[in-house]
Amino acid sequence: MSQMLLEVEGLDKRFGGLHAVKQLSLQVAKGEIVGILGPNGAGKTTLFNLLTQFIAPDAGRIVFKGHSLRGLKPHRVVALGVARTFQLCRPFPGLSVLENVLVGSLGPRVHHPDLVERAMHLLEQVGLSSKADTAAELLSYGDQRRLEIARALATEPELLLLDEPFAGLGSAEIEAISALIRQLHAEKQLTILLIEHKLREFMQLVSRVIVLDFGEQIADGTPQQVVENPRVIEAYIGKQGAMP
């Protein structure tokens, strides 16, 4: 049990009358790429917000590498090694691409004599080095996604939470980002938690899928197992009339 990188038990959160996350439990082992799937409103982004302490849980345990994350300020969570990206890209306006990555490099986990060099290296890895001095808000959507990833990587995380990294991208871009994630996972031994709507997009990427519906976990298995799971099918057909 204590080999798990991330252990969540009994996580619970209400927003007024809405029970967004219900007694959620999950474990993630080091080095896994786990997908979090679920229809709209299932509580996926809320889960990320709870994990990173952007919102305080009402109940439950969150243990990362043996540290309890509850009650910590968000930046302390990052300092422990958890980084996240946002569903809607949020580049720092008024700062260049390079500066955006630099901002992520200022935490206590980074031990590098030349931060600029390190940032440029990260930009190269995501394919943005030629745009280092461009104003971040001028980037195309796909490039902003890459920037989000680069900036999250800059914090030297062990666990990376990606919130719908493929949203709003065309299929070519999705392939590219998907390949990027795979590459980064291999090179940096990252553990990745990935939220997506459509299973098709990350079938090849993830080794395991956890499905949420109405704040509860309804399935946990390989992509193949999950797709054939009757509860999952019902959750999707019941909501969207489309197969996951």
Next chain:
Amino acid sequence: MEILIHGAVSSAIYAMLAVGFTLIFGVARVLNLAHGSFYALGAYGTYVATAILGWPLLPAALMAIALVALFGVVIEKIFIRPLRHSQLGVLMITLAISLVIEQALFLIFGSEYRNVPAFIQSKVTIGGIDIAGQRLLTVAVAVVAIGALYLFIQRTRLGSAILAISQDAEAAKYMGIPSDRIFSLVMAISAALAALAGVMAGPFLSVQPAMHLLPIMKAFAIVIVGGLGSIPGSIVAALMLGYAETIVAYTISSSWTEIVSVLATLLMLVFRPAGIFGKRAAF
């Protein structure tokens, strides 16, 4: 008893100021720091019309109010609208405008207190207390004016348009509501109310170039306490402030009264920025 009446008078003036201020914020998200200048110009306008042009009081007052309303519309169009995207920008511009107006008034009229005639010259006795008739009239006028505004917003089509815009400006635009024209209208109403307050209060409050400062600070305090954009909130908060100040003046000393409003602002902003009635409370 004195406190009761004087508190009512203060509250009435503050209510007229605050309602206008909160109205333009609720509709256009504009924090208009020149609002106090409308108050000042209402008083000065009446002074000019009566003392210099020799008009009788009622037409003088009406003309002053109308001119200030027009002035408000002009200011909104030229100075505020281009900066709508930046609340801080609007803050700075309206502040600068209020200072320009103050200086202009100072340069034209000097710093001596000016005399604005009262509608009712005599004193009235209520419950054994002598009160200037003008002060009582102010309360009555405030009630009528705000009541009329309330009816206007609730009962007319134009009023519904105003409500719509204050809830969602974008959606209102898509429904064909001419938001720019509504902004002008609301600004006119807001300025007119402030000018009316100036006209009514001029006779018994000081009329000098810096007279815009305290009203705007108090209007702001009231609006923050009552909840930005909420007319009922402003009225309640105006009553609270009017009475709080009167009580402080009678029990402690009048030099502390000015602090009441500013302190209320600071504390409210710090502890409950949404105000008592919360943000975006319906009209």
Next chain:
Amino acid sequence: MRGLHQLDRSAAIVGTAALGVLAMVPVLFPGNYLIGVLTVAAIYGIWAVSWDFMCGLTGRENFGHALFIGVGAYAAGFMNVQLGWGPWWSLPIAMVLSTAFALLLGFPTLRLRGPYFALAMLSAAVIMQRLMLIFWEYTGGEEGIQDITPLIRNHLHYYWFVLLLLGVITFVLSWLARSRWGLILRAIRGDEATCLAAGIPITRYKIISLVISAALAGLGGALYAHYQLQVSPQLFSIITSITIITMVYVGGMGSIYGPVGGALLLTLLTEGLRDVGEWRLMVYSVLLILIIFFLPNGFIAPLWQRLRATLRGRP
């Protein structure tokens, strides 16, 4: 030019040269009047720079900067006149007191959004102004505190002292602004939630920046007190804050060196308008309006950038 911790060498040279020129001016054109004007200009420069560091970089405009100025000035006056302490104690005490106020006010107000932070600080300044009047037995009321002893009796030497402080402060703040500190402040201006997600303890940075801004403003206040030899509640007024903000706008928000130029320019302008003294405030307000509309990036900083680009032969 990429990198953190880089102070533009050419800017540093020009800055030092400018300081040298400013120091020499009263030697070439002797006269206490000129020295007086330049001293005041330098003090305004300190105030403007302190405002710009916090507000220009984070975009959180402080409409109550005068509070820190007044606190520093009154601390100087009070220590010196009421308590009889030597004038050199004023400087550190003013800074400590201003820091205390910054901490007291900063924690509750820095989480407010732009206009509300501005107005909360303004409210605080107005309250302080009122309190000075209410507790007139200690503060001298309307007239304030008089007969403060000067720090350095020789006007020229005092001017050089103030100028030196201005130079050091500008240099240090410029360096900070171009280092990771400035980067973080600008990121905070951009998007606070994302800063948190990037691991930055934003509250800490906001508070410390406000403290630096306040301490330097208080220092300027003490310097002013020992120049004017009196302090009055006017120091807390919105006029003071607006004047400084105008100087920063003219100089170029966020540039740090621009506001120094803005302070100089506007102080000289004001002196030039001395004959039409009543028009001064009017001119400032109109100027502010014009700048906001036509030159929101200021006048001095963009000019310098343009100059530098031309000198380097860049298109």
